[in-house]
Amino acid sequence: MEPDKQTPEERRRIREYYRNLIENIQNNQEDLINPESDALNERLQEAEELFKPVKTTREAVLDSQAMNLIANLGRKKAQALHTEFVKFQPVEFAEKLITSLGDPITSSQGTRISSAGWQKLGVSVQPFFSRSPAFHFMCGSFERGARPQKEPRQIKRKEKDNTVGKETVPRQLQSFGEEEKNEATTEEVDRVHRILLEQYAEYEERPLCYFEFVINPHSFGQTIENIFHVSFLVRDGHVSIYLDDDGLPVIEPVMEQEEGRSKENLKRKQTGVSLTPQEWAEIVKVFNIEEPTIPTRTSIYATEDPSKKRDKKA
Amino acid sequence: MPGGQYLIQLDLLFDIWLILIIRAKDRDGTTSSQAAGASQTMNQAVKAAASMDRGEMERKTNDLVQYLLIMDQKKIPIKKQDINKHVLKDVSKAFPIIFEKATERLSKIFGVEVVELQDKLKGSYILVNKLDVGEHNPAEIWPDEENAKTGLLMVLLSLIFMNGNVMEDTQMWHTLKKFGIEQDHHHEVFGDVKKLITQEFVRQGYIEIVRQTNTDPPVNEFKWGQRAKHETTKRKVLTFVCQIYNNDMEPRQWTLQWQDVLRSEGRQDDVEQVI
Numbered sequence: 001m002e003p004d005k006q007t008p009e010e011r012r013r014i015r016e017y018y019r020n021l022i023e024n025i026q027n028n029q030e031d032l033i034n035p036e037s038d039a040l041n042e043r044l045q046e047a048e049e050l051f052k053p054v055k056t057t058r059e060a061v062l063d064s065q066a067m068n069l070i071a072n073l074g075r076k077k078a079q080a081l082h083t084e085f086v087k088f089q090p091v092e093f094a095e096k097l098i099t100s101l102g103d104p105i106t107s108s109q110g111t112r113i114s115s116a117g118w119q120k121l122g123v124s125v126q127p128f129f130s131r132s133p134a135f136h137f138m139c140g141s142f143e144r145g146a147r148p149q150k151e152p153r154q155i156k157r158k159e160k161d162n163t164v165g166k167e168t169v170p171r172q173l174q175s176f177g178e179e180e181k182n183e184a185t186t187e188e189v190d191r192v193h194r195i196l197l198e199q200y201a202e203y204e205e206r207p208l209c210y211f212e213f214v215i216n217p218h219s220f221g222q223t224i225e226n227i228f229h230v231s232f233l234v235r236d237g238h239v240s241i242y243l244d245d246d247g248l249p250v251i252e253p254v255m256e257q258e259e260g261r262s263k264e265n266l267k268r269k270q271t272g273v274s275l276t277p278q279e280w281a282e283i284v285k286v287f288n289i290e291e292p293t294i295p296t297r298t299s300i301y302a303t304e305d306p307s308k309k310r311d312k313k314a
Numbered sequence: 315m316p317g318g319q320y321l322i323q324l325d326l327l328f329d330i331w332l333i334l335i336i337r338a339k340d341r342d343g344t345t346s347s348q349a350a351g352a353s354q355t356m357n358q359a360v361k362a363a364a365s366m367d368r369g370e371m372e373r374k375t376n377d378l379v380q381y382l383l384i385m386d387q388k389k390i391p392i393k394k395q396d397i398n399k400h401v402l403k404d405v406s407k408a409f410p411i412i413f414e415k416a417t418e419r420l421s422k423i424f425g426v427e428v429v430e431l432q433d434k435l436k437g438s439y440i441l442v443n444k445l446d447v448g449e450h451n452p453a454e455i456w457p458d459e460e461n462a463k464t465g466l467l468m469v470l471l472s473l474i475f476m477n478g479n480v481m482e483d484t485q486m487w488h489t490l491k492k493f494g495i496e497q498d499h500h501h502e503v504f505g506d507v508k509k510l511i512t513q514e515f516v517r518q519g520y521i522e523i524v525r526q527t528n529t530d531p532p533v534n535e536f537k538w539g540q541r542a543k544h545e546t547t548k549r550k551v552l553t554f555v556c557q558i559y560n561n562d563m564e565p566r567q568w569t570l571q572w573q574d575v576l577r578s579e580g581r582q583d584d585v586e587q588v589i
């Protein structure tokens with residue numbers, strides 16, 4: 001037997017020491033990285049001692065593992081070392097921030113910031129960011145509603161599984177008009193048409209005043225949108241607009257049986273209506289319109305909600 | 315329209331100026347191959363731009379301005395590759411020239427600066443507001459959801475900066491728990507808050523998460539992303555933190571952070587005086 005050959009027992013013992021050392025280091029990380037303590041250095045010395053009898057690869061691997069661990073902790077220890085007098089305490093910062101926002105929600109899980117608190121914080125920090133501005137719709141026109149919630153992904157996956165292996169067959173397009181139905185404008189046009197029919201029935205099937213129908217006294221933007229939507233109904237021959245005996249424009253739905261005839265006879269015809277904000281204000285005053293016939297569409301921005309606005313002021 | 319003509323003439327002048335610069339460089343006989351490569355790209359760009367008529371150049375520039383403004387809405391950096399694919403298409407060789415023009419227009423008309431990101435994100439651009447909004451004059455109104463997110467973002471940036479520009483994920487989540495934010499819990503305001511922090515903010519370039527090698531269990535470090543460095547400054551964040559401390563603390567009392575602020579502003583000489 002060569003003099004530097006170790007017995008398996010010896011090697012096993014070395015490995016045991018190393019494993020104990022590594023375990024010890026892993027379990028005491030927090031103490032070791034404390035800048036006040038010298039424990040990490042002691043562990044390093046220990047590893048140094050242990051390495052002296054190491055002769056074969058297997059033990060050396062354990063040694064490098066221990067060294068790696070010590071080196072990483074050394075880095076953390078260096079980071080934790082602060083030379084300044086005031087040390088930043090994240091938890092203290094959290095507490096101060098929550099207090100500064102006022103009216104926190106206290107529950108069994110501790111205090112947290114309310115929804116309004118987060119918004120308040122956001123408003124106050126916006127000036128700290130040179131953020132390029134976001135787009136807004138002018139006068140709130142043509143705003144889409146909130147995006148529909150996405151279907152949970154799980155369902156999608158199921159469908160996918162089922163269709164695996166099936167051939168993709170091109171679908172016959174049934175009607176070219178169908179697709180349009182999904183668009184917000186078409187939806188709105190349908191809504192306006194429905195409201196017109198209801199109103200028409202209510203007024204004993206007498207033509208309605210055009211202005212009273214389209215004007216929204218609260219919003220110029222929505223008024224323009226209403227005019228826009230009505231123009232679609234005119235184009236498709238669903239409604240007719242004409243001047244009454246007093247020379248005022250009136251609007252009247254075209255009934256179904258007539259519709260078929262008019263579609264053939266009438267060439268698609270459209271005219272433009274121009275309306276300035278001044279004219280709009282004047283009409284609101286002259287016709288004494290207090291409430292819109294076509295209800296105001298809700299905005300996607302919650303800020304536009306008057307009840308919330310009041311909250312903010314308070 | 316004399317004003318319009320004036321603009322067009324400026325554009326022409328600019329092109330001529332570029333050509334002159336390139337010619338001058340060629341005469342100098344640039345030694346470094348990189349510079350030669352860059353000037354060659356520029357040369358090609360000038361040639362490609364020269365082959366476009368004025369109307370087309372005008373149209374592409376305006377398209378690019380609009381594209382940049384719209385793509386910026388999600389705050390995700392815009393890739394040069396995408397610009398070429400969606401806007402410039404067959405005139406992508408003229409990228410440097412059209413891009414320069416669009417940048418100038420965004421700056422002069424919209425007050426927005428186009429910034430190219432560095433390192434791994436080279437070839438991506440972000441838009442930064444050039445106008446100083448001032449501390450007590452919020453020039454813009456944001457939707458509630460956006461405000462709440464910005465609030466959270468400011469908390470993250472403050473924590474990272476005050477902690478020495480880096481914070482380990484365990485410590486980050488431990489601190490956020492104090493705010494009622496936990497990574498595996500649905501949050502009443504932010505929803506999937508882990509996704510917001512580790513994906514949305516990261517993709518937008520506000521936060522950078524660096525995975526540490528050779529650690530078990532894996533350790534991630536939170537740092538400021540490149541967008542954060544352009545949209546805000548260390549000084550502003552320190553000011554915010556001091557506000558939270560009820561102004562009991564002045565910025566210079568945070569010695570280490572104050573030095574960092576001075577260093578970031580290139581005032582190396584003043585750093586020593588602090589100590």
